[in-house]
Amino acid sequence: MPIQVHMKPRILIILFIAMACLLTIVPLGRVQAQTTYTQYKIQLNSDGSAAWTIIQVSGLNGTVDTWADFQQKVTTLVTAAANQTQRPMSADNDTFQTSTTITSSDSKTTEYMFTWLNFSKTENGQLTVGDVFSVSGFFNQLYGDGALQINYPSNCTLKSVFPTPDERDDSTQTLQWLGTQFFVAEKPSIILVAQNQASVNSGQQPYLLIGSVSVVVAAAAIVSWFFLANRRRKQSSKELTGASTVTLLETEEEKVIKVLRSNGGSAYQSAITEQCRFSKAKTSQLLTALEAKGVVRRYKKGRDKIVNLNEQAKGEK
16 A cells, blocks of 8 residues: 555656646647748739749748759649640749748748749630649649739739639739639639720620721721822832831841840840840740841850840841
């Protein structure tokens, strides 16, 4: 009996210590689970491209992808989407960016950015978003489940959206879902219509058609009179008009060449984007076309590229 009396307090002490440890570990586990947050922001563009920003908040010791790892993830996903949808698409290599900022004493925020070309399906003035999400484990190939925000262009009208967003703000053209897993599981579809196209399909269509017919008839009468009065000078007028058109019009490729010539035949790609007032994606497409024609050559320098005008193009005026 004396032995049993001495054992009970010892057992109680052991149980008390075990309970204290459990109460300490469980809250820590909950706090650790809340230290990681992911949000995907997608800005849709009228040309079918989409500018992506992925925001990841993690602990100070949390691992983040390098620029090369991030680019590889995106390239693999875009290739899978192209195969799944049977639509040509690509990630613009000139738009990949990563940055990490210490936001508090125990957390940091990492931003990954890139532009997805031909992300939306464009047809007859209508943008349709959704087919790329049919790739199995779409967001798991990036950074897993997270909040999703999609912004559509101000010159487009939202025709339909599925699944229903958790938040919607038409004044800022913003759609938000709390999680990507539920979003992709519903086979999402977002249809946007260009505003000029939407007006044609509105209830004012009969009046617009009547007005259009009237304008066409009046224009035809004026053209006929002008033609009869000036038929003797038709050929010279056509030649003069053709010459002035060639002089006045300047193509987008010529703008790029003009900037290169003004900079002595060589300039950074970012400088061309700024001076021509093009988007990065537009500048990249134009330079790719000029490079294919042998007009320019590009060389990688850091995160930018140097563009050189070839000797023959330098001499042309």
